[in-house]
Amino acid sequence: MDELYVLQAYSTSMIGFLSKQKKIEYSRTSIHTIREAFMTNAQIDIEEVVTVLNKIMETELAGVVRYTHYALMVFGYGRIPIVSWMRSQASESLMHANEAGELITQLGNHPSLGIGPLLETHRHDIGDILRESLDHEMLALSAYYTLLELVSGRNVMLEEYARRMIAQEEMHLGEVRKMLKKPGE
Structure with a gap:
């Protein structure tokens, strides 16, 4: 789970120009996407x-x-x-x-x-x-x-x-x- 928080912080920092509300929405989407990426290991x-x-x-x-x-x-x-x-x-x-x-x-x-x-x-x-x-x-x-x-x-x-x-x-x-x-x- 720590990896998710690090990636969340990184992805959020990359969108500093967005509004606070957009950052929160983007952050939730990123975590969902990142979680799916980690889950691909289940296929191997x-x-x-x-x-x-x-x-x-x-x-x-x-x-x-x-x-x-x-x-x-x-x-x-x-x-x-x-x-x-x-x-x-x-x-x-x-x-x-x-x-x-x-x-x-x-x-x-x-x-x-x-x-x-x-x-x-x-x-x-x-x-x-x-x-x-x-x-x-x-x-x-x-x-x-x-x-x-x-x-x-x-x-x-x-x-x-x-x-x-x-x-x-x-x-x-x-x-x-x-x-x-x-x-x-």
Whole structure:
């Protein structure tokens, strides 16, 4: 209910040019509209959505560990730009994990303390590292698509979040695939 009062105060402050009577009418209408917006969560299975968001968070946290480890294991002439790219991927994974966790708490639930699978092949050739990275990105992409299926047409905020993250993950997949190609292929 506190959210309703905050939103009521915000919407009322935005119409300072209206008369006091109009403000009261507008305020009541806003609360009704806002209450309906909050009720749209009833159309989604919050428990199932939170389960998927926790999986996303765990997968992204595994990405932080994975990309940090990969950055430490790169050797050779091209090390500096590859390490930089790996570290930026680790930072981005942490941001994605935080965003999923914020959504979980916004839905009134508790984020997981778990972390996704960390498979170590002990192969540190850059091609092997990139193929493992590709598998990890596919796992994350799959979780975002699952979320999109659960919320599509039911919750705009979560749908837009899922779509934005799918676009980002598909961009990452494209980058990794391009890095795996040999010049001239």
